[in-house]
Amino acid sequence: MDNVTRIGVSIEPELLDEFDELIIRKGYSSRSEALRDLVRDSLAEQDWKNPEQYMVGTITIIYDHNTGNISERLMQLQHESNNHISTSIHVHLDHDRCMEILLVSGALRELKELADQISSVRGVLRGRLTMASPTTAHIHHVGHRHTV
Ligand code: NI
DSSP: OOSOOOOOOOOOHHHHHHHHHHHHHHTOSOHHHHHHHHHHHHHHHHHHHOTTOEEEEEEEEEEETTSTTHHHHHHHHHHHTTTTEEEEEEEEOSSSEEEEEEEEEEEHHHHHHHHHHHHTSTTEEEEEEEEEOTTTOOEEEEEEEOOO
16 A cells, blocks of 8 residues: 555554454454544544535435325425535336435535425435535435335
8 A cells, every 4th residue: 555654553452352353244354444444434423523514415315206295395495405406316116106316515514404304395205315525435324214
């Protein structure tokens, strides 16, 4: 690997044993690789705690298009947030259900608000927001489940 800094880490033997077990379970090829992943994860977690962090992602919803005026409501919400939605994909899953995937970007807070708004429309069966910070490139899932 190019351009790496080697560091020495002091760690209790019991903790190291547990870490080694985790490394085997997750299939890492080395302690260094596992440690790098952990560091990236905790850095990314910091991003996800910052409501103003710029994120890119997707909002995926599954809904029943027969419910009330759901199609117009979803369309209206998307037009109101057109500055955060770059494009969308609509798939007709079966006779009643549709899946829509919105490609979104903006402040973490805004994307969460938008996902909540869209997921809470009556008739939306499942809503999921997936975000990645372009700087740390780790993916974060925020799921919502609704009963019909
Ligand atoms: Ni459809």
